[in-house]
Amino acid sequence: xxxxxxxxALANLKGGCGKTTISTNLSAALAARGSVGxxxxxxxxxxxxxxxxxxxxxxxxxxxxxxxxxxxPLENLKSAQPQHDFVVADCPPSLDIAVTQRxxxxxxxxxxxxxxSPLDLWASAQTIEVINQARAKNPKLRAALVLxxxxxxxxxxxxxxxxxxxxxxxxxxxxxxxxxxxxNAVVEGVSVFQLGNRGREAANEIxxxxxxxxxx
Numbered sequence: 001x002x003x004x005x006x007x008x009a010l011a012n013l014k015g016g017c018g019k020t021t022i023s024t025n026l027s028a029a030l031a032a033r034g035s036v037g038x039x040x041x042x043x044x045x046x047x048x049x050x051x052x053x054x055x056x057x058x059x060x061x062x063x064x065x066x067x068x069x070x071x072x073p074l075e076n077l078k079s080a081q082p083q084h085d086f087v088v089a090d091c092p093p094s095l096d097i098a099v100t101q102r103x104x105x106x107x108x109x110x111x112x113x114x115x116x117s118p119l120d121l122w123a124s125a126q127t128i129e130v131i132n133q134a135r136a137k138n139p140k141l142r143a144a145l146v147l148x149x150x151x152x153x154x155x156x157x158x159x160x161x162x163x164x165x166x167x168x169x170x171x172x173x174x175x176x177x178x179x180x181x182x183x184n185a186v187v188e189g190v191s192v193f194q195l196g197n198r199g200r201e202a203a204n205e206i207x208x209x210x211x212x213x214x215x216x
Contacts, residue, residue, distance in 0.1 A: 005037060005081045008213060009107040011091040011100055013130065014123035017113045018148040021182050023090040025206045027064040028191030030214075034085030036064040041073030041092045041099060064088070074102050081106070086214075097130055104134035104141060109213050113148040113176070114164065121163055128167050146209065147175035174208040177201075 008026065010019040030036045067076040080087045089107065091100045104110055110131055114124050131143050145164055164171050181202040185192045192199035192206065
């Protein structure tokens with residue numbers, strides 16, 4: 001069956017950059033627009049734990065559906081795509097570079113979360129190389145960096161905005177702020193969209209990211 005879903009991958013070969021946090025909340029935002037499949041290719045399985053931890057009705061068709069029946073994440077991706085309007089894939093860290101590259105060959109957009117520090121910026125350069133390699137087979141693959149856990153008044157955040165240009169990859173206008181709402185959502189087994197007023201600003205950030213990433 002032909003690929004149907006608009007597929008967004010979260011990729012960074014450096015761990016701890018916030019891929020899973022952004023993945024979960026993007027998938028929750030996309031669920032308001034259509035059906036969503038989730039593919040967890042990270043060996044730590046954080047996305048799978050979030051799905052298991054959700055304090056919601058597992059039979060609710062509006063919830064993102066996790067695909068994990070195959071040992072090969074690419075097979076899970078291919079299983080999800082014909083079934084949904086959107087698919088969100090959380091790619092693995094550096095130990096599985098080949099897996100990430102293969103998955104990106106079947107994606108529409110890859111977001112690269114970057115923490116506001118020089119070490120994270122340098123580590124992201126290798127991820128950009130993998131994206132460029134994937135484009136050899138998937139020339140339509142779009143990519144962008146997204147600054148994560150930012151503090152707008154921080155001198156480091158401002159410096160990162162300038163240094164990140166050297167990676168020759170677009171950076172989203174929207175950044176993900178360091179907010180308690182993201183941590184609270186994980187603890188409570190929900191997304192920021194289910195936190196009411198506590199998650200409103202975070203939810204607005206995620207929706208702004210979708211405006212930049214998903215075609216109208």
